[in-house]
Amino acid sequence: MVVKIENLVKRYGDLVALDHFNLAIEEGEVFGLLGPNGSGKSTTINCLLSLLEFDKGKIEVFGQEMKPDSYELKKDIGVIMQNVAVFDELTVYENIDYFCGLYVKDKTERKKLVEEAINFVELSEFRKFYPKKLSGGLLRRLNIACGIAHKPKLIILDEPTVAVDPQSRNKILEGIQNLNANGATIIYTSHYMEEVEQICTRIAIMDKGKNIAIGTKDELKAMIDLGETISLEVLELSEESMTAIQGLPHVIKMTYENHLLKVKFSKGKHNLLRLLDLMKEREIGFGGVHAEMPTLNDVFLEITGKELRD
Amino acid sequence: MQVFKLYFRLLKHYKGILFIYFVIFIAVTFIISDNMSVSGGEEIYTTSLNVAIIDYDKKTLGNGLKDYFGDKHYLTEIEYDEDAILEELYWRELAYVLIIPEGFEAAILAGEEEKIELQSMKVPGTMTADYFQSELELYMSKLVALLNAGYSLDEAQAVLMDLKEEKATVSLAGFVNENQHDRCTVFFLYAPYLFVALGIQGVGLILLHMNGKEVKARMECSSMPIKQRIAGLTAGTLFYGGIMLAAVLIIAGILSKGSIYGDVRFPYFILNLISMLLLGLSLGFLAGTVAKNGNAVSGIVNVASLALCFLGGVFVPQEVFSDGITKVARFIPTYWYVQTNNEIGAMQTMNTELLQKILSQTGLVACYALAVFALTVVLISSRRKQMR
Numbered sequence: 001m002v003v004k005i006e007n008l009v010k011r012y013g014d015l016v017a018l019d020h021f022n023l024a025i026e027e028g029e030v031f032g033l034l035g036p037n038g039s040g041k042s043t044t045i046n047c048l049l050s051l052l053e054f055d056k057g058k059i060e061v062f063g064q065e066m067k068p069d070s071y072e073l074k075k076d077i078g079v080i081m082q083n084v085a086v087f088d089e090l091t092v093y094e095n096i097d098y099f100c101g102l103y104v105k106d107k108t109e110r111k112k113l114v115e116e117a118i119n120f121v122e123l124s125e126f127r128k129f130y131p132k133k134l135s136g137g138l139l140r141r142l143n144i145a146c147g148i149a150h151k152p153k154l155i156i157l158d159e160p161t162v163a164v165d166p167q168s169r170n171k172i173l174e175g176i177q178n179l180n181a182n183g184a185t186i187i188y189t190s191h192y193m194e195e196v197e198q199i200c201t202r203i204a205i206m207d208k209g210k211n212i213a214i215g216t217k218d219e220l221k222a223m224i225d226l227g228e229t230i231s232l233e234v235l236e237l238s239e240e241s242m243t244a245i246q247g248l249p250h251v252i253k254m255t256y257e258n259h260l261l262k263v264k265f266s267k268g269k270h271n272l273l274r275l276l277d278l279m280k281e282r283e284i285g286f287g288g289v290h291a292e293m294p295t296l297n298d299v300f301l302e303i304t305g306k307e308l309r310d
Numbered sequence: 311m312q313v314f315k316l317y318f319r320l321l322k323h324y325k326g327i328l329f330i331y332f333v334i335f336i337a338v339t340f341i342i343s344d345n346m347s348v349s350g351g352e353e354i355y356t357t358s359l360n361v362a363i364i365d366y367d368k369k370t371l372g373n374g375l376k377d378y379f380g381d382k383h384y385l386t387e388i389e390y391d392e393d394a395i396l397e398e399l400y401w402r403e404l405a406y407v408l409i410i411p412e413g414f415e416a417a418i419l420a421g422e423e424e425k426i427e428l429q430s431m432k433v434p435g436t437m438t439a440d441y442f443q444s445e446l447e448l449y450m451s452k453l454v455a456l457l458n459a460g461y462s463l464d465e466a467q468a469v470l471m472d473l474k475e476e477k478a479t480v481s482l483a484g485f486v487n488e489n490q491h492d493r494c495t496v497f498f499l500y501a502p503y504l505f506v507a508l509g510i511q512g513v514g515l516i517l518l519h520m521n522g523k524e525v526k527a528r529m530e531c532s533s534m535p536i537k538q539r540i541a542g543l544t545a546g547t548l549f550y551g552g553i554m555l556a557a558v559l560i561i562a563g564i565l566s567k568g569s570i571y572g573d574v575r576f577p578y579f580i581l582n583l584i585s586m587l588l589l590g591l592s593l594g595f596l597a598g599t600v601a602k603n604g605n606a607v608s609g610i611v612n613v614a615s616l617a618l619c620f621l622g623g624v625f626v627p628q629e630v631f632s633d634g635i636t637k638v639a640r641f642i643p644t645y646w647y648v649q650t651n652n653e654i655g656a657m658q659t660m661n662t663e664l665l666q667k668i669l670s671q672t673g674l675v676a677c678y679a680l681a682v683f684a685l686t687v688v689l690i691s692s693r694r695k696q697m698r
Contacts, residue, residue, distance in 0.1 A: 049531050053698045074533040085524030087316075089323035098319075101312040102532035146528070 001063065002027050002154055002185045003048065008057035010043055010209075017043040018054070019209040025187065025202075030180050032200030033189040034296060036306075040209040041189040042082065045158050048187075049079060061154065075103055078152030078184075082159040084143045086131050093118065093127040096145050103150035117149035121175065137168025144172065148179060155179055156187045161195060173199050193296040203296070207304050217296065224302040226252075226294040227265035230272055232279070233287030234261045241282050248274050261286075312534065313520075313542025314549075320516050321550065331507050336561060339500045359405040359438050362388045362395070369415035371453075374467035375408075378449060378474065383442070395431055405438040407431035408446065419463065423454060493565040495655030498579055501558055502586050502624050502644045507615040508554055509590025510597045513547055514607040517598025551591050555583060578654045578668055585672040586647045588679035596686045623648040643678040646671045 003025040010018040018040050025031045033041045046052040048059055050068040059066045061073050086095045096114045104110045118124055121141040131139055140160060148155060157176065161169045177199055180186050190196050196203055197217050205213040205220065213220055227250060237256050245261075246254050250268035254261070265271040272291060279286055300306075321328075361383045365372045379385055388395075390409075398404040409429035417426040428446065432439035449470065456466035520526065520543070529539060559580070562570050570576055597610040619625045621635075622644025631639060639645040650671040657664060 051527055051530055051698070068530075069535070071533045071535055074531060077531065079528060079531040081524055081527060083524045085522075085528040087320065087519060087525065089320050089519065090316075094319060098312065098316055099528060099532070102529060102534040 001025070002029075002061065003031075003187065004058075004060040005044070005048065006058045008044070008047060008054055008059065010040075010047055010052065010054045017209050018047065018057075021057070021206075021209060021211055023204060023211060023214075025185065027185050028180070028183070030176070030186040030188060030199050030201045032196035032203040033187065033206060034191070034193060034196045034203055034300075035206030036191055039206040041191075041206055042158055043209070044206075045156055045187070045189060049077070049156065075150070076153040078147045078150065078155040080144050080147035080155070080157045080160050082162060084131070084139050086139075086142055086146060088131050091128050091130055092123055092134070092142055092145075095131070095142060096149050099146040100149035113149050113151060116151075117145040120148070120178075121145040122171070135168075136163060137165050137171070140164050140168060140172060141175075144175065148184075152184065154185050154187070158189050159191070160188075161190070161192065169195075193300075197296055205296070205300055205303070207300075212303055213299065220296060220299050221294050224294065224299050225266050226298050226302060227267045227271055228294070229262060229264045229292045230275055231288075231290040231292070232261045232263075232275075233259060235259055235285055235287075237261060237284065241284055244278060244282065245275065248278060311542065313539050314546045316520075317516055317543065317546030317550070320519055321512060321546075324512070324515055328508060328512055331511065332504070332557070335500070335504045335507075339497050339561075340565070342496060342500065357438070357441070359383045359442055360386075360403060361442060362386050362398075362404050362407045363410065364388055364390050364407065365410045366412040367410045367414045370463055370467075371415035371418060372410045374463070374470075375410070375449070378467070378470060379445070381474070382445075399431065399433050402433070405432070405436070406442040415463075418454065418457070421458075423450075492655065494562045494570045494573075494579070495651060497562055497565055498558075498583065498651050498655075499648060500619075500624060501583055502590075502622065502647055503615055503619050504558065505554060505583075505587045505590030506593060506618055507590075507611050509551070509587070509592075509594040510607065510611045510614060511594070512550055513591055513594025514597035514601060514610065515604060516546070517543075517595060518601055518604065518607060521598065547591055547595070551587050554590075555580075555587055558583060574660065575654050575657050578657070578660075579651070581668070581672050582647060582650045582654060582675075585675035585679070586644070588676055589643055589682065592679040592682040592686070596682050596689075599686050599689055618642060618644045621645070643675045646674050650675075 001024060003023065005021060005023040008018050008021040009016070021040065021044060023044070033044060035041050043052065047054045048061070048066065050066055050070070061070075062076065064070065064073055066073060087098070090098060093114065096117050097110065100110050100114055100117070104113060118127055121144055123138065123141055123145060126134060126138060131142060134142060144157075144160060147157075155176075161172055164172065173195060176186055176188065186199075188196065188200060200217070202214070202216055203220060204211050213223060215223070234256070242254065242256060245251065245263060248263075248271075250265045250271055251263055252266050253264040256262075263275060272289075276289075361379060363372075363376060363385060365376075365387065376385060376387070388407075395404070395407055399407070407430060409431070411426050411429060414426050414428065417423060428450070430439075430443065432443070452470055452473075453466050456469055457463065461469065520529075530536075562579075566573075570579075593610075593614055597607050597614075601607045601610060621639050622642040623631065623639060624644055624647075628636070628639070628645070628648060650668055653664065653667065653671075
């Protein structure tokens with residue numbers, strides 16, 4: 001077990017930020033902490049890193065209790081915070097070298113590690129640049145390089161893609177998957193469900209300081225009674241046909257706007273076939289057909305009654 | 311070592327502004343120390359005044375007077391015009407107007423000098439008028455004495471002219487201590503400005519960067535123990551302070567052409583400088599903790615350095631302080647620094663009493679530094695608790 005959190009309680013005055021929170025992360029996982037802003041993701045990370053004291057509970061990392069002075073444990077942990085944490089007065093190379101030097105004393109080894117980190121985030125040609133000269137995406141990559149240069153076994157990324165352009169975001173996500181492929185266990189917090197779905201092997205959904213669901217994305221989706229959402233381009237649809245569609249088995253909701261028919265089904269077999277049969281039977285002409293499986297947002301919506309982005 | 315190196319990498323970024331502060335300080339103190347320094351009797355010189363004479367007597371005595379003072383002062387002979395004379399006296403174009411009354415020579419030669427006296431017009435209470443008056447009285451008393459001794463008027467006037475040519479060397483011994491205003495003492499007097507300004511600017515900015523929320527969190531997460539980080543920071547700060555002290559001592563060496571290094575007062579000057587240096591560094595430590603950004607640090611630099619230097623008597627001599635200001639100034643550490651600096655400057659030999667005084671005063675300044683440092687530590691730990 002890489003990380004084990006038991007019954008963690010953290011209060012800020014009357015506000016309960018973490019309410020008997022539990023978590024277990026195995027070696028080699030890319031573990032996603034998903035939840036809306038204020039759900040307790042960053043508090044969990046800060047408690048895990050001993051940046052915050054907590055009121056109750058226990059945190060173990062690599063089988064040992066995590067405390068502010070657990071410096072041996074910290075050697076194997078890399079942290080990439082939500083906000084870029086670098087010195088504006090140091091160049092790209094100097095920043096990575098400095099933060100790597102907080103873990104690695106040997107100069108020769110450090111030089112090698114810094115070079116590897118620079119190459120990993122593809123900042124070779126910017127090594128002499130000062131952070132203020134870098135674009136948002138490059139700055140994020142520098143932030144990552146500073147957190148991973150010492151080759152940690154556990155990497156914690158707290159919303160590393162906030163305010164990043166799509167191209168840089170893809171590079172970052174790709175990089176995280178590579179780090180995992182090289183043996184690092186990853187904890188990834190985000191409120192972007194697409195990212196979490198894309199890279200995480202297991203996900204915990206958080207709300208109000210609680211772990212409300214945990215599992216793989218498929219396991220999470222299986223927890224809810226929601227099937228696919230089917231969209232069809234339909235030129236014309238009579239009231240009578242709409243009533244007939246609504247009468248089909250497992251239909252939860254149906255909308256028809258701007259020649260687009262959207263039908264949301266609960267879990268059930270042959271939902272698409274039944275819908276297409278009805279269209280054929282009533283001789284309703286249609287264009288493109290698109291079937292969408294439930295997302296983690298649907299899971300969150302189903303469990304909490306609100307959207308992830310609320 | 312990593313934090314120590316970071317300290318100087320960050321400092322390197324601000325070398326321009328720190329250098330400007332240093333150059334301005336050096337230039338200003340060079341000029342001031344040159345102007346304020348006094349050595350031996352070099353500053354003693356005679357002054358020539360604008361004196362007008364109205365001679366109603368028009369005799370040998372009057373002419374002799376004109377010859378005697380004409381060499382020394384700018385003498386002009388005028389006619390009596392009260393309004394014109396008063397105006398010239400008012401505008402200080404004339405320092406003194408001497409009126410030789412008719413029959414003055416005859417009265418002197420007859421030994422009846424009290425019957426007809428020299429008259430004058432002058433601005434009452436002015437130093438220049440009193441100066442000329444005393445010269446005149448001295449001349450007349452000598453003349454009368456010579457006449458009473460049997461000299462003729464011509465002979466007496468010739469003797470007085472000869473006496474005037476003789477010059478004496480004037481020494482200031484017993485009036486102002488030669489050392490009190492030597493260039494190094496004056497230069498060291500201004501060191502608080504450098505130490506406070508550069509201390510706050512340098513240490514404050516470095517700490518401001520290291521205290522940045524994100525960077526600090528990243529360092530907290532690292533495997534470098536906090537004690538090691540504090541040690542690196544302390545070493546960096548002390549090394550920076552050492553550079554400032556070394557620079558001041560080198561400049562002092564240049565000013566004194568090296569003599570200060572062999573001076574008996576040198577170790578005590580260093581002790582006093584170190585106490586002030588510690589205060590500057592601890593103020594920097596406080597500024598870096600309370601300031602939100604670089605502009606705030608610069609603001610603190612200006613307020614703290616000017617307030618400490620003006621109220622402590624660095625920029626304004628403590629002698630001109632009113633009793634009220636002195637009472638306030640006694641609570642300012644720079645006041646004690648200046649006191650100690652002047653005492654060391656005036657020192658000829660060390661004695662127990664002076665040593666105790668120097669130690670207690672430098673100790674007091676060091677205590678101020680310690681108090682500021684302790685306050686900062688309390689602030690940091692309370693913030694740390696709040697954050698956790």
